[in-house]
Amino acid sequence: EGNIAGTIGIAIDVTERRRLEQQLQQAQRLEAVGQLAAGVAHDFNNILTAILGNANLARLTAPASIQPLLAEIERGARRAAQLTKQLLAFAQRSAIYMAPVDVNAVVREVVSFLRETIDRRIDLVTELSDGLPAVQADATQLHQVLVNLILNARDALLPLLEEAHPRETVGRPLIISVTTDFVHVEQVPPHSLLNASPGDYVRITVHDTGIGMDKGTLEHIFEPFFSTKGPGKGTGLGLATVYGIIAQHKGWINVYSEPGTGTAFRIYLPAAPATATIPAPAPAATEERPTGRETILVVDDEDSILSLLQRSLPAYGYRILTAQDGAEALEIYRRQGNEIDLVLLDLSMPGMSGREVLAQLLEIAPQARVLIASGYVAGHQAVQGLLEAGARGYVSKPYQLDELLRAIRQTLDAGSYPPNGSRASNASADAGE
Template identity: 40%
Template sequence: MDDLDLNEVVENLMKMIRRIIGEHIRLSVIPGHSLGTVHADRIQMEQILMNLCVNARDAMPDGGELTIETENVVINGDYCATHIGAVPGRYVLLSVTDTGHGMDAETKARIFEPFFTTKELGKGTGLGLATVYGIVRQHQGMIQVYSEVDKGTTFKIYLPIVARTASKIGAKIERRVLGGNETILVAEDDEMVRNIAVRILESAGYTVLTAVNGRDALRVFHESGGKIDLILTDVVMPEMGGKGIYEALHKDHPDLRFLFTSGYSANSIHTGFVLHKGVELIQKPYAPDALLRKIRELLDGSK
């Protein structure tokens, strides 16, 4: 992990966030002055921010305002007495606020459960906020949610401050070791998940091509002249899923590696084809280093 300035992380993501939320939502950023340093995984911090921004976007289908704010805070005993799991100390607070439809108490109590979603079938896996919660806890942080129906929602994420200056080096050393210069095709219908995968892979040195479904992946593969070393693909996608891509390409391209991703458990999908040489499965949500390690193993032929 790196010593990070969250203001820098937010600033570097602004272009992508504006593209994800669309023009119908106003974006305001309020960076904290002399913000403390946090010891964190840069890609996972980006993942938190993008997940929360997508969640906010979906809560404002008719437009609204999204506010991202950072500040230094001190958690004391009084706060801990009224917030279960809170630990006293100095923290960087990252707040993401929307003016959307808000949540009732029942929904708010379940939002961090894996696979819980209020979206219609096919519009989301329910893994976004569960992923955020998991990452925050991995970083010894805390997360609080404030929401009111028809008034909006605020997510407050507290990350411990460390007594060091933030590193300006983007990717950590281990990530560079796990990286490479091969070409990878990412086939994923969820724009946010696709963007996260691209950032992880590009930060590790890979050349990345993208596709929004299986048929699009076949088009991109053939347009590249077959100069793709590995395909990272979701198992289930509209029009054609990952297995369809594999069946269309494997016979004529036996050296092509495949890494399948799925938000479903391995037991609930047909994964017999994963037993083939050069094919693996990684379950969502995945940690950046776990993804890079699995890709490196496949490309190096260790399976």
């Protein structure tokens, strides 16, 4: 008769699929930006190495009237190095040194340090769980994560202290809280960033009662140079650095925020095995610049770095040979290898890479001492891979003269990495091959 007798419908809930698609798109966007950031940091740090090194060298002989100007050059270069360090952290290209870490101890240290820098009208409080397992982490980078998150929380509260903000919000409590606890995750919460997975975690939560963020802002907060602050009030790298560091630590992040209600960042770090022991602090590095009488072959494609080391290292007793690429380095080593005590080798060079040069040097002389000079190394495992390939040590760019001298002396004397458990020979992983 043509009448409709009934209907059949099928409904599929695609909410989870859409959420996963959005997370994938964000991860791909951040990865692309990270690759660009790493390339910029690489080139920039070669320039900073020359600036810092020459400023160090000039201060040795400059008259007193020039010393303040040179000190300003050094300070400016170090600030620039900090920016590239943050770029590399976001790009997951900074070197990290993993060991069992007491999270509560790091929180206490950071909170004690920052308490004096935060407006007294803002309460900075902690709630730390007892008996937490250690986490396998780089304590220095975990320190940086907490500093960035707490300062970000402070900035979210500052508008509430300004007279221009709507009067009805002035009376709300102004609180930054840092809490730690142990969690066993069976099901990953929604809106988790990075490769979240079930397991045992130490969770760090940084919560503020500030102005909060809308959905559009939340989608971009981990991108480098994205900032809701005014000009001159930040680099836009704080949360990008947090993202990169947590990614390198195989952890993950949740962010909850709404306009007018505040924000909570929850960081999950994999708990270390119960047998992990927290190492004692390494002894402080000596201030004295070590000297020597050995011959060093410096291999780097940057003329400014070769020129710097040709001028600076002989002042500390070393004889210097130079090569601008791998082929020239191998030719020199075949001809004068019995005179060369150490090869200071850049990783990124045109033609033959530093890794290829390392392999061929060790074929010529398996006992050769090779010190890698680079900051563009993706974490502890990559550094460990270079050492397993035969390198004797690693120093990151941009290095200062005293850092390089300690790395050279320790590699010549011990050939281990890191020497005696110390990080003194590894300039802060600021980066750039």
